[in-house]
Every structure is written in C-alpha cells, then in structure tokens.
Amino acid sequence: MDYGYAGKVAVVTGGSSGIGLASVQTLLESGAKVALCARTESRLNDVASVLIRDFGKENVLSSAFSVLDPEAVNGFAAQVKERFGRCDLLVNNAGQGRQSTFATTSDDDWRAEYELKLFSQIHPVRAFLPMLREAKGSIVVVNSLLAYQPEPHMVCTSSARAGVQNLVKSLSIELAPDIRVNSILIGMVGSGQWLRRFAEREDQSQSKAEWYGALAKNKGIPLGRLGDPSEAASAIAFLGSPGASYITGAHLEVSGGLARHI
Ligand code: NDP
Secondary structure, three states: OOOOOOOOEEEEEOOOOHHHHHHHHHHHHOOOEEEEEEOOHHHHHHHHHHHHHHHOHHHEEEEEOOOOOHHHHHHHHHHHHHHHOOOOEEEEOOOOOOOEOOOOOOHHHHHHHHHHHHHHHHHHHHHHHHHHHHHOOEEEEEEEHHHOOOOOOEHHHHHHHHHHHHHHHHHHHHOOOOOEEEEEEEOOEOOHHHHHHHHOOOOOOOOHHHHHHHHHHHHOOOOOOOEOHHHHHHHHHHHHOHHHOOOOOOEEEEOOOOOOOO
16 A cells, blocks of 8 residues: 655664564555664664665665664664655654563563663654654654553553553644654564564464464454554554644554453
8 A cells, every 4th residue: 555655754663573674664665765773783684685675775774773872863863864864754663572570570670661662762752853843744653552451461561651652642742733643552463572472382383373363362352363564564654644644642553453441
C-alpha cells in the first residue's frame, strides 16, 4: 500500500529487525527516504545492503549506535540533515521487553528499564525536533499494550510503558500544532524477541506456526495468532502519513484483539 511518503524523509530507531525493519521497508515502498539505526553494526550493515540493493543508495542511511547515547543520537540527526536535508517522520521503535516479577526485579533492573523506555524517546525527540518542526512532521512511538494492561511477569516493563504513554500525551500537546505525536500499542508480534524464544522452545519438533498458534491460544488472542511485523508497520506508516493529519495524542492497538479494556 502507498501511504504517500514521496519526497519525505523518515527516521526509524531499531530498524535492523522485526517491527522496525518492517517499518523501514513499508516507508521505502511508499516513497520515503529512510534513516535507520541499531546497536549491532554487523546486522545493521547486512540489512542496509539489502535495502540499498532493493531501494537505491540515495534512499537509505544507516548508522550503528545506541539511542541511549545522546551524543550519538545528535550526530545521527546531523547526518540525516546533511544527507537528506529534512525529517518528516520519527519512529521511536528501538527497545525490548524485560521479563521479571516485582520479587525478581532489582533496583538496577528498574533503573535500566526506565532509562531504556524513557530515554529511547527523549533523546531522538530532542535531536530531531528542529527538523520535525520545520517539516510539520510527526512522531510515532512503538509502545506495548502492557502500558494499559500490565502483566505480573513483566512488572517493570509494564510500569515504564505506562510512563511512555503519558509522555506521548504530553508531547502531543506541547508540540502541537506543528508536530503530531501518536503511538501504537503492540500485543504480541512475531519479531526478533519471539523468534529467539521460539528457537529456545522446549519441544524442538514444534513448527513456528504450531508454536505461535499455541502461544496465541494460551494468551487468548481472539484473532488466534501472533501479529506479523508488517501489520505493525502498516499502523505506523498510517499514523505518520498525511492520511492521519487530524490525529494526535492517540494510540492504535495492534494486538489481534488481546486488549481487554474498552
Ligand atoms: P526486535 O528485537 O526484532 O528489534 C528490536 C530493534 O531495536 C533491533 O533493531 C535492535 O537492534 C534495536 N535496538 C534495541 N535496543 C536498542 C538501542 N538501545 N539503541 C538502538 N537500537 C536498539 O524487536 P521487536 O521488533 O519486537 O520490537 C520493536 C519494539 O516493539 C520494541 O520497542 C519492543 O519493546 C516493542 N514491543 C514488541 C512486542 C512484540 O511482541 N514484538 C510487544 C510489545 C512491545 P540491536 O539489538 O542491534 O540494537
């Protein structure tokens, strides 16, 4: 689907895998030039080579660093400005979940989780703000359903995710009317972290479809399966696009119906 990104520039953090990579591909297919980052240089380079092959060198910029390093994020923004001259969409996607109960979460774990969840938003927003303002662009935050529907075995992540959702709302007000800020709430999407858990499954004879199906049944996902990264990418591309021009401070659930609240 073409979301209307011709002539636009998008930045995707955590673009080397899963939802981030699917978003990069969807945005490139819709005509955007895309800058992506991730920490692991080898994987990022492999992904960037394929993207350059498929979409052209002039449309892809990649850089390896952690979004928790403010100097590196500022340097990336400068690279995007120099190479593409603008930024119309920032997708804050980089991150991962932490499985722990209250009893098994140490103070250091709490600090690390809050640092990851909040500064993975704060640093990129601050760095790309001038370009986003100039372009009257938008920000899409990839968050989790856990923000509204906490799970006891992910206590720390759930709590930090609620903070992110609160920040999204504040930003949508402070940055209006120039910049729209929205989020998607992921339930369970079969990306890197689930593929890693699949690889470590107890019964190695189970196929991916069987394992994902059993997981979805166990979790009570009404649509009966995990989401595909491309399905999260569609929601991201829509929220960032001109088609969502009157939407800000909103969230879109991409959970196959797993959300229980109304
Ligand atoms: P993946 O593990 O497939 O991808 C995560 C991406 O983020 C990778 O490119 C990774 O590369 C990058 N990344 C992680 N930490 C950093 C960092 N500090 N700085 C820069 N890049 C980083 O995961 P998903 O696609 O599943 O996850 C995408 C987002 O969606 C995450 O924020 C995740 O928490 C969230 N989410 C996903 C759910 C799901 O079911 N899949 C559920 C709820 C939320 P590298 O490791 O090389 O840095």
